[in-house]
Amino acid sequence: MPEIMIREKLWKDLVAVARKRGQRAESLAENAVSEYLQRVADEDLLHRSERAAHKTKFRIGDTEQIIRKWRRNRKGI
Numbered sequence: 001m002p003e004i005m006i007r008e009k010l011w012k013d014l015v016a017v018a019r020k021r022g023q024r025a026e027s028l029a030e031n032a033v034s035e036y037l038q039r040v041a042d043e044d045l046l047h048r049s050e051r052a053a054h055k056t057k058f059r060i061g062d063t064e065q066i067i068r069k070w071r072r073n074r075k076g077i
Contacts, residue, residue: 011025014029014032
C-alpha cells in the first residue's frame with residue numbers, strides 16, 4: 001500500500017477526531033478519502049446530467065408531463 005505524507009497539524013487533528021469516535025486514525029483517514037472520491041464522482045455525474053439537460057429540446061415542465069403520460073400509458077391507466 002502506498003504511503004502518504006500528511007502535515008503534522010492535520011494528522012494531530014485527525015487523531016483527535018478518531019479518538020472521540022473510537023476509531024483508528026488510519027481507518028478514519030481511509031474513510032475520509034473514500035467519501036471524498038465518491039463525492040467527486042457524484043459531482044461529475046451531476047455535471048454531466050446538467051449538461052445533457054441543457055442540450056435537450058424540452059423544458060423541464062414539458063419533460064415531466066411527457067414522463068407522466070408515458071408512465072400512465074405503460075400502466076394501462
